[in-house]
Amino acid sequence: MRQKPHHDAPHRDSETCLARKLTAFGSVSSDEQAILRELSSGVRVVRRRGDIVTEGKKYRTLLLVLEGILMRYRILRDGRRQIVSLAVPGDFAGAPGCFFDGALYSIKAVTDAVVAPVPFDRLFGTFESQPRLAAKLFWSFSCEAAIYAENLVGIGRLSALERVGHFLLELLTRLRAIGLADECSCAIPLSQEMIADALGLSLPYVNRVLRQLDEGGLVTLKGQRLVIKDVEALSALAEFEPRYLQPQPIGEYFENGWAPVTSAAA
Amino acid sequence: MRQKPHHDAPHRDSETCLARKLTAFGSVSSDEQAILRELSSGVRVVRRRGDIVTEGKKYRTLLLVLEGILMRYRILRDGRRQIVSLAVPGDFAGAPGCFFDGALYSIKAVTDAVVAPVPFDRLFGTFESQPRLAAKLFWSFSCEAAIYAENLVGIGRLSALERVGHFLLELLTRLRAIGLADECSCAIPLSQEMIADALGLSLPYVNRVLRQLDEGGLVTLKGQRLVIKDVEALSALAEFEPRYLQPQPIGEYFENGWAPVTSAAA
DNA sequence: CGTACACTTGAGTGGCCTCAATACCTGTGG
DNA sequence: CCACAGGTATTGAGGCCACTCAAGTGTACG
Numbered sequence: 001m002r003q004k005p006h007h008d009a010p011h012r013d014s015e016t017c018l019a020r021k022l023t024a025f026g027s028v029s030s031d032e033q034a035i036l037r038e039l040s041s042g043v044r045v046v047r048r049r050g051d052i053v054t055e056g057k058k059y060r061t062l063l064l065v066l067e068g069i070l071m072r073y074r075i076l077r078d079g080r081r082q083i084v085s086l087a088v089p090g091d092f093a094g095a096p097g098c099f100f101d102g103a104l105y106s107i108k109a110v111t112d113a114v115v116a117p118v119p120f121d122r123l124f125g126t127f128e129s130q131p132r133l134a135a136k137l138f139w140s141f142s143c144e145a146a147i148y149a150e151n152l153v154g155i156g157r158l159s160a161l162e163r164v165g166h167f168l169l170e171l172l173t174r175l176r177a178i179g180l181a182d183e184c185s186c187a188i189p190l191s192q193e194m195i196a197d198a199l200g201l202s203l204p205y206v207n208r209v210l211r212q213l214d215e216g217g218l219v220t221l222k223g224q225r226l227v228i229k230d231v232e233a234l235s236a237l238a239e240f241e242p243r244y245l246q247p248q249p250i251g252e253y254f255e256n257g258w259a260p261v262t263s264a265a266a
Numbered sequence: 267m268r269q270k271p272h273h274d275a276p277h278r279d280s281e282t283c284l285a286r287k288l289t290a291f292g293s294v295s296s297d298e299q300a301i302l303r304e305l306s307s308g309v310r311v312v313r314r315r316g317d318i319v320t321e322g323k324k325y326r327t328l329l330l331v332l333e334g335i336l337m338r339y340r341i342l343r344d345g346r347r348q349i350v351s352l353a354v355p356g357d358f359a360g361a362p363g364c365f366f367d368g369a370l371y372s373i374k375a376v377t378d379a380v381v382a383p384v385p386f387d388r389l390f391g392t393f394e395s396q397p398r399l400a401a402k403l404f405w406s407f408s409c410e411a412a413i414y415a416e417n418l419v420g421i422g423r424l425s426a427l428e429r430v431g432h433f434l435l436e437l438l439t440r441l442r443a444i445g446l447a448d449e450c451s452c453a454i455p456l457s458q459e460m461i462a463d464a465l466g467l468s469l470p471y472v473n474r475v476l477r478q479l480d481e482g483g484l485v486t487l488k489g490q491r492l493v494i495k496d497v498e499a500l501s502a503l504a505e506f507e508p509r510y511l512q513p514q515p516i517g518e519y520f521e522n523g524w525a526p527v528t529s530a531a532a
Numbered sequence: 533c534g535t536a537c538a539c540t541t542g543a544g545t546g547g548c549c550t551c552a553a554t555a556c557c558t559g560t561g562g
Numbered sequence: 563c564c565a566c567a568g569g570t571a572t573t574g575a576g577g578c579c580a581c582t583c584a585a586g587t588g589t590a591c592g
Contacts, residue, residue, distance in 0.1 A: 074419050076419075076423060076424075076505060080423045082419040084419060085415070095408060095411070096408040096409065096415065099514060100412070100509055100510065100513070101509065101512070102509060104412060104415070104416070104510050119519075120516070120519035124401050124516065127393070127397040127400055127401045127404070128397045128398075131393040131397055131400070134400065134401075134404070135390050135393045137404075138393070138403075138404050138407070141404070141407065141411065142361060142365050143362065144411060145361070145362045145407065145410060145411035145414060146362045146366070148411060148414035148415050148418060149362065149363070149371070149414050151418055152348065152350055152418055153340050153348040153350060155418065155422050156348040156465070156466030157342060157347070157348040157466060158342075159579080159580095160580065192538075192539070201581090202581055202582075203539090204539095204541080204542095204580090204582085204583095205579090205580055205581070207539065207540060208540090208541085208580095211540085239342060239343060243366055243367065243368060243370065244366065247365070247366070248365060248367055250386075250390065253386035253389075426547075426548070457570065458570075458572095459571095467549090468550075470549080470550085470551095470571095470572080473571065473573085474548095474572090474573090477572085
């Protein structure tokens with residue numbers, strides 16, 4: 001039952017990404033699935049490198065990623081760029097930057113992508129009409145905050161080698177969670193420059209580090225294909241603990257009768 | 267009406283911190299204030315340097331800070347420490363680390379502090395009973411995520427000088443928002459070592475940078491007192507934009523009849 | 533078949549680190 | 563009232579990690 005790849009009306013597989021993701025926090029009723037489907041009804045296609053959000057402009061929607069990968073980033077005055085995070089299918093790319101008066105970060109499509117704008121008022125509407133669903137969304141946003149925090153630790157205190165290893169492991173883990181990667185490999189649409197900008201490193205140095213990881217027999221990154229040849233060893237090297245990517249079900253915290261409604265049906 | 271420093275039963279001023287903070291997102295009804303007061307009823311006093319949360323242990327509550335300052339941090343295997351964030355009165359110190367199976371970060375009191383444990387089930391209870399309030403909490407959590415993201419940019423791409431400047435400006439701004447700082451100065455209970463660990467720098471280097479800022483006539487940090495002598499210039503130097511600390515009211519995004527309930531009464 | 537973009541590699545440099553020693557400060561007990 | 567201890571701040575010398583600048587090599591695509 002969990003991670004069922006389609007529902008009664010299997011439009012596009014990607015439309016269930018979010019539902020699948022939220023399932024990690026507790027079962028998602030068909031009512032809720034319908035709401036989610038309805039939230040992501042208006043669809044926008046974006047080509048690779050297409051701009052989606054511009055820092056400083058005001059928005060009234062979040063962007064739910066249905067397909068493809070997006071990046072949130074900031075460009076500093078002198079041109080330095082920091083990628084704040086990547087958004088994969090099931091993520092709300094607009095959060096939290098778009099909640100503010102002017103967007104805090106720009107968003108750009110890393111690959112061809114499909115996104116669904118979700119107006120803020122719709123989002124907040126769910127708090128009244130579907131509190132359970134809202135709670136799951138809340139939880140899901142909190143998990144994203146944890147990713148930020150974890151990356152803060154990485155950028156602040158890990159060496160370049162550790163950082164790159166950690167980054168690749170995180171990406172693999174996240175993609176695996178949504179069915180876009182197998183046990184130890186995945187398609188990775190990032191240039192080395194993007195990796196550098198995500199990790200606060202320079203492009204030439206990332207290149208050297210990748211070579212080093214390759215020569216150590218840990219990782220191969222050729223073309224767009226990432227293979228982590230020794231997940232165990234790399235995790236140890238990079239001090240990677242995937243716990244922050246494995247959310248707890250919230251069911252157990254809810255007052256009487258909340259969680260187990262459909263879990264018995266499995 | 268906004269930022270009223272006390273309510274009908276003015277227990278301790280600190281108990282209204284959260285209400286005051288949430289006011290930034292929209293008016294907080296007296297119903298909601300009562301709920302908040304009730305949420306933070308059980309109080310725990312912690313002495314300076316006291317441990318509050320230990321990484322890896324499991325918790326079933328968030329910690330609302332009522333008084334004092336807390337820090338969230340991670341210690342790596344070899345002893346390197348990264349402070350992930352500071353929590354000031356009105357913040358939920360447990361989020362998002364405590365949502366996971368084992369806490370992601372440790373939490374320690376930087377000063378003597380008073381915290382109120384808020385059980386998860388209580389928090390989620392508000393989603394059903396007080397959706398408006400839940401929405402404000404959701405919003406507030408999102409703002410914290412923005413702080414993480416912003417610090418990511420700082421640690422990733424700013425020089426040590428810029429980082430320290432940015433950090434001090436952020437702290438001043440946050441403390442000002444809760445009435446713990448005046449226009450350009452505040453009490454700051456942080457050692458240089460903490461500043462270093464928050465910014466991914468070494469303690470000796472932070473010391474040198476502080477001297478540099480002092481000699482430039484920008485900042486004085488003596489004892490526990492921070493004075494920013496030229497906020498404008500320092501902001502320019504550190505590329506500090508306080509927008510990410512100034513949340514939008516969410517009222518305008520709510521469907522009919524939500525927001526302006528009490529704003530008309532002002 | 534040229535232009536663009538991504539990757540690779542080298543040489544040289546510097547920002548920030550590490551290690552280590554010294555000064556300071558605040559509270560505490562003799 | 564002074565000695566002492568523990569934490570905190572300051573300062574120096576030396577070194578490395580990662581940067582910058584720059585050239586050169588694929589490789590995809592119009």
